[in-house]
Amino acid sequence: MSTHTPAAPANTPPGPTALNTGSRRRGFAWFGFKMSGRGKSRMDPTRNNTAAGIAAWLLALLFVAPVLWMILTSFHAETDAATNPPSLFAPLTLDAYQEFFGASSGVSPWPPLINSATASVLSTVLVLVLAIPAAYALSIRPIKKWTDVMFFFLSTKMLPIVAAVLPLFLFAKTIGGLDNIWFLILMYTSMNLPIAVWMMRSFLAEVPVEMLEASQIDGAGLLLTLRAVVAPVAMPGIAATALICFIFSWNELLLARVLTGVMAGTAPVFLTGFVSSQGLFLAKVCAAAVVISLPVLFAGFAAQDKLVQGLSLGAVK
Amino acid sequence: MTSATARVVRKGHSAPKPSKDARARERATAWARRAPLLPALIFLIIVTQLPFAATLIISFMNWNSLRPDQTGFAGFSNYVEVLTNADLRQAIFTTIILTVSVVLASLLIGLVLALLLDKKFIGRGLARTLLIAPFLVVPVAAALVWKHALLNPTYGLFNGTLTWIWSLFGSNTPPQPDLLSQAPLMAVILSLVWQWTPFMMLILLAGLQSRPMDTVEAAQMDGASPWEIFRHLTLPHLRQYLELGGLLGAIYIVQNFDAVFTLTSGGLGTANLPYSIYQTFYFANEYGLASATGVVVVIGTIIVATFALRTVFSLFKKEAAR
Numbered sequence: 001m002s003t004h005t006p007a008a009p010a011n012t013p014p015g016p017t018a019l020n021t022g023s024r025r026r027g028f029a030w031f032g033f034k035m036s037g038r039g040k041s042r043m044d045p046t047r048n049n050t051a052a053g054i055a056a057w058l059l060a061l062l063f064v065a066p067v068l069w070m071i072l073t074s075f076h077a078e079t080d081a082a083t084n085p086p087s088l089f090a091p092l093t094l095d096a097y098q099e100f101f102g103a104s105s106g107v108s109p110w111p112p113l114i115n116s117a118t119a120s121v122l123s124t125v126l127v128l129v130l131a132i133p134a135a136y137a138l139s140i141r142p143i144k145k146w147t148d149v150m151f152f153f154l155s156t157k158m159l160p161i162v163a164a165v166l167p168l169f170l171f172a173k174t175i176g177g178l179d180n181i182w183f184l185i186l187m188y189t190s191m192n193l194p195i196a197v198w199m200m201r202s203f204l205a206e207v208p209v210e211m212l213e214a215s216q217i218d219g220a221g222l223l224l225t226l227r228a229v230v231a232p233v234a235m236p237g238i239a240a241t242a243l244i245c246f247i248f249s250w251n252e253l254l255l256a257r258v259l260t261g262v263m264a265g266t267a268p269v270f271l272t273g274f275v276s277s278q279g280l281f282l283a284k285v286c287a288a289a290v291v292i293s294l295p296v297l298f299a300g301f302a303a304q305d306k307l308v309q310g311l312s313l314g315a316v317k
Numbered sequence: 318m319t320s321a322t323a324r325v326v327r328k329g330h331s332a333p334k335p336s337k338d339a340r341a342r343e344r345a346t347a348w349a350r351r352a353p354l355l356p357a358l359i360f361l362i363i364v365t366q367l368p369f370a371a372t373l374i375i376s377f378m379n380w381n382s383l384r385p386d387q388t389g390f391a392g393f394s395n396y397v398e399v400l401t402n403a404d405l406r407q408a409i410f411t412t413i414i415l416t417v418s419v420v421l422a423s424l425l426i427g428l429v430l431a432l433l434l435d436k437k438f439i440g441r442g443l444a445r446t447l448l449i450a451p452f453l454v455v456p457v458a459a460a461l462v463w464k465h466a467l468l469n470p471t472y473g474l475f476n477g478t479l480t481w482i483w484s485l486f487g488s489n490t491p492p493q494p495d496l497l498s499q500a501p502l503m504a505v506i507l508s509l510v511w512q513w514t515p516f517m518m519l520i521l522l523a524g525l526q527s528r529p530m531d532t533v534e535a536a537q538m539d540g541a542s543p544w545e546i547f548r549h550l551t552l553p554h555l556r557q558y559l560e561l562g563g564l565l566g567a568i569y570i571v572q573n574f575d576a577v578f579t580l581t582s583g584g585l586g587t588a589n590l591p592y593s594i595y596q597t598f599y600f601a602n603e604y605g606l607a608s609a610t611g612v613v614v615v616i617g618t619i620i621v622a623t624f625a626l627r628t629v630f631s632l633f634k635k636e637a638a639r
Contacts, residue, residue, distance in 0.1 A: 049436040049437060049438050050438065052433045052436040052438055053433075053436070053438025053439055053440070053441070055433055056430065056433035056434055056436075056438065056441070056444050057438075057440065057444055059426075059429075059430055059433070059448075060444040060445075060447045060448045061447070063447070063448055063450070063451055063511065063514065063515070064447040064448070064450050064451070065474075066451070066459075066462060066463070066466075066467055066474075066511065067450045067451065067454060069462075069466060069467070069474050070454075070458075070462045070466060073466055081466075081472075082471075082472035083472060083477070084471060084472050084473075084476060084477045084480050085477045085478070085480040085481040085484065086474055086477040086478070086481070130356050130357040130360060131357060133352075133353030133354070133356065133357070134353060134354045134356070134357035134358070136353050137350060137351065137352075137353040137354035138354065143347075143350045143351050143354065144347075149354065149358070151626065151630075152358075153357075153361065154626065154629065155622070155626070156361055156365045156366070158568055158618060158619075158622040158625065158626075159365060159369060159615065159618070160571065160572045160591070160611070160614050160615060160618050161572060162572065162574070162590070162591040162594045162595070162611055162614060163369055163372050163611035163612065163614055163615045164365065164368035164369050164372060164611075165368075165594075165595075165611075166371075166372060166375065166594075166598050166604060166607055166608055166611065167367075167368040167369075167371035167372055167375070168368050169598070170371075170604075171368070171371075186364065187364070189360070189364075190360065190361060190364035190365055193357060193360070193361055194361070197357060222349075222353065247453075250455065251455050251456055251457075253456065253457050253574060253575045253578070254574045254575075254591070254595070257595075258595070258599065267455070268455060268456075268457045268458075268575075271455070271457045271458055271461060272457060272578070272579070274461055274465075275461070275464070275578075275579055275582065282465055282466060282472065285461055285462075285465050285466070286462065286465075286466055288458070288461075289454070289455070289458035289459075289461055289462050290458075292455050292458055293453070293454045293455045293458045293459075296453050296454070296455055297450065297453045297454070300449065300452070300453035301446060301449070301453070304445075304446065304449055304519075307449070307452075307519065308516070308519035308520055308523055311516060311519075311520075311565065312520055312561055312562075312565055312629075
C-alpha cells in the first residue's frame with residue numbers, strides 16, 4: 001500500500017520479471033515488509049513500518065474504544081450519558097462516582113469491595129504458601145514422576161467449575177459456610193493453585209543449581225534455602241504469579257454468586273445488581289464498572305508480559 | 318544420596334545390615350523431596366476431586382430439594398433427560414456455536430494483530446498495552462458496559478454512531494438495530510470476541526517472537542516473497558501456538574457464565590450449559606439433573622483437553638530440553 005514509493009528504487013533491475021515481483025510484494029506491503037531494496041535489508045527488524053503501524057493503531061483504537069467510552073461516560077451527567085447521537089463533549093462531572101459511593105443512594109459499594117479485596121489478597125497469599133514449596137519440589141529437586149504431577153495439576157484446572165459447584169454449595173450449606181468469606185477464599189485458592197504451580201515451576205527452574213548446592217553445604221534447611229536463596233532470584237516471577245492470582249480471584253463471578261450473599265458478596269456480585277438497570281443510571285453503571293475494574297487494569301498492565309504465561313498455564317514463555 | 322549407598326541398596330541381600338539402614342535413609346530422602354509438594358497436592362485433591370466425585374454420584378440420583386421424600390437412585394434417567402429435554406439440547410448447541418465462533422474469530426483477529434505488532438512502529442508498546450485493556454476489564458463490568466453503554470438500542474454507542482454517520486449525509490433515518498433482542502447470541506459472541514482477542518494476540522505474539530530469524534533471512538536471500546515466508550515458515554512455526562490459543566480459549570469459553578448471565582440472562586436461545594446448570598440447581602432445585610448436565614460438560618471438556626494437554630506437553634518438552 002503506502003510504503004511503496006512511486007519513484008521506483010534505482011537498484012531494481014529492469015524487465016518484466018522485476019515488475020512482477022514488485023507488484024506481488026506490493027500486495028502484502030501491510031505486513032510491513034520493506035518494498036524495495038535487496039537481500040537482507042528487506043526485513044530489517046529495526047526498520048519502522050509505517051503501514052503496519054497505522055493498521056495496528058487503528059485496530060488498537062477500535063478495541064480500546066469501548067473502554068474509553070466506559071470511562072468517558074462515567075464522568076458525564078446522567079442526562080448527557082444517555083443520548084443518541086453520543087455527546088462526546090458534554091461537561092465532565094464526578095456525580096456518577098458520588099452516586100456510586102452511596103452519597104445519596106444508600107447502598108454502599110464498600111462492603112463488596114472490601115470482601116473482594118479480602119478474598120483476592122488472602123487467597124493469593126494462601127496460593128503462594130502452597131505453590132512455592134510445591135514448585136520447589138517440582139523444579140529444583142525434581143521428584144520421581146514430576147511430569148505426571150504437573151499434568152495432574154493442569155487437569156484440575158481444566159475441570160469446569162460448574163461441574164463441582166453444586167456439591168460445593170451443598171457442602172457449604174451443611175457446614176455453615178454459605179455467605180462466608182473464608183469458604184470463598186479456600187475455593188479461590190484451589191482455583192488458582194494449579195496456575196501458580198505451573199508458572200512458579202518455570203520461574204524456579206531459573207535459580208542456578210550452584211547457589212542451591214552452596215546453601216546446602218552451608219547446612220541451610222528447606223525454609224532457609226527458600227527464603228535466602230530461592231526467593232530473591234524468583235521474586236519477579238513470584239510477584240507476577242501473585243498479580244495473576246489476584247486478577248482471577250477479583251474477576252470471579254460464578255462461585256461468588258452461588259456461595260455468597262449479603263454478608264460476603266464480592267464486587268462482581270455487587271455489579272450484577274446493575275444487570276437490569278435502565279438508561280437513567282448509565283453513568284453510574286459505567287462508574288461502577290470503572291471503579292471495580294481499576295485494580296485489575298493496574299495489576300494487568302503491571303504483569304502484562306507474564307499474563308499470557310499464567311493464562312497458558314506456563315506453557316508459553 | 319551418594320552413589321555408594323545407592324549401590325548397596327541395589328545389591329540388596331549381600332549386605333543386610335547397612336542395606337536396611339540405607340533403605341530407610343533413601344525413603345527418608347524421598348519423603349524429604351516429596352514433602353514440599355504434598356500440602357498443595359492434598360489440598361487440591363480434596364477441594365477439586367471430591368466435589369466432582371460427588372457430582373458424579375448425584376447425577377445418578379433423583380434429587381429435587383423441594384421434594385426431599387422422592388430422593389433416590391435414578392439410573393441414567395437424568396442423562397436421558399439432558400439429551401432429550403429441548404432446552405438442555407439447545408444449551409448444548411448454543412455452547413458449541415458460542416465456543417467455536419468466539420475461538421475462531423478471536424484467533425483470526427488475534428493473528429492479524431500479532432503480525433502487525435511484531436513489526437516495529439512508533440508507539441508499538443503503547444498500542445500493545447491498549448490492546449490488552451479489553452482482557453483486563455472485569456468480565457461482569459465489560460458485559461454490563463456492552464449491554465447498557467454500547468448495545469442499548471436507544472442510547473448505546475453503536476446506534477449513536479450510526480445516527481451520527483447518517484446525519485453527516487443529511488439523513489435523519491439511520492438504521493437502529495437492536496442486537497440484544499434481534500440477535501442476542503451475536504451480541505454475546507461480539508462481546509466475547511472483543512474480550513478474548515487480546516489473549517490470542519498475546520500467545521501468538523509470544524510465538525512470533527520466539528521464531529528463529531535465520532531461516533527467514535535465508536529464505537529472503539533465496540528470493541521468497543513475504544507471503545511465501547508467511548505461508549511456509551511463519552505459519553508452521555505458529556501452528557503450536559495457534560493450537561494452544563485455540564484449545565485454551567475453548568476450555569475457558571465453554572465455561573463462560575458472566576457474559577451470558579449479564580447480557581441476556583440466558584434468554585432467547587443464549588443459555589449455554591454453565592448458565593443452564595446454574596438455573597437448574599439454583600432456581601429449579603433439580604440437583605440430579607444439574608449434576609448430569611455438569612458431567613456432560615466435563616465429558617466435552619475432556620475431549621478438548623486431551624488435545625490441549627498434548628499441545629501443552631509438546632511445548633513443555635521443548636522447554637525442558639532447553
